[in-house]
Amino acid sequence: MAQSITILIGTITGTAELVAEDVSPILEDAGYDVETLDMNDLTPAVFKENELVLICTSTYGQGDVPDNALNLYEALEIDLPDLSNLRYGVIGLGDSTYADTYNEGGTKFDKVLYDCGARRIGEIMQHNASSDELPEEAGVAWAKEWVEILAN
Numbered sequence: 117m118a119q120s121i122t123i124l125i126g127t128i129t130g131t132a133e134l135v136a137e138d139v140s141p142i143l144e145d146a147g148y149d150v151e152t153l154d155m156n157d158l159t160p161a162v163f164k165e166n167e168l169v170l171i172c173t174s175t176y177g178q179g180d181v182p183d184n185a186l187n188l189y190e191a192l193e194i195d196l197p198d199l200s201n202l203r204y205g206v207i208g209l210g211d212s213t214y215a216d217t218y219n220e221g222g223t224k225f226d227k228v229l230y231d232c233g234a235r236r237i238g239e240i241m242q243h244n245a246s247s248d249e250l251p252e253e254a255g256v257a258w259a260k261e262w263v264e265i266l267a268n
């Protein structure tokens with residue numbers, strides 16, 4: 117049976133979803149079953165039930181995770197479940213105009229998952245909405261490298 121990757125979406129205006137739509141086929145071509153879930157209404161159980169998760173989230177407010185990701189993020193922070201069986205990757209979306217809080221949505225998830233004992237695979241991708249690069253293209257390029265790292 118193919119290993120599965122669960123993509124968890126944190127978004128307000130839908131960019132993270134677009135990125136996930138383009139990243140999914142890259143992961144599928146590498147042999148994974150892919151499921152994409154909106155973080156809204158999820159509990160930390162999602163990290164227990166899956167061994168490989170890809171966080172795909174933007175940043176808002178004072179470097180906050182988007183509203184649909186807030187309950188899940190805060191539950192992780194409070195519960196700090198043992199996620200030592202979890203491997204994860206992070207695609208962060210931000211805008212360097214917000215210099216003090218650039219891409220903190222993704223880095224906040226990275227930190228709390230690390231605190232729970234999970235192991236990040238690869239570098240955090242950080243897309244800058246003020247750059248010329250399309251987020252979907254950045255995501256696809258990153259995902260191609262990510263599956264190589266996962267395979268080794």
Ligand SMILES: Cc1cc2nc3c(=O)[nH]c(=O)nc-3n(C[C@H](O)[C@H](O)[C@H](O)COP(=O)(O)O)c2cc1C
Nearest residue numbers: 127128129130131132174175176210211214218219
């Ligand atoms: C009101 C508002 C606040 C934002 N705050 C931040 C921020 O603090 N840090 C950051 O890096 N990006 C910030 N951004 C940029 C978004 O994270 C970025 O545009 C992202 O691509 C949006 O993704 P989404 O459509 O999936 O929500 C902000 C955008 C808006 C509209």
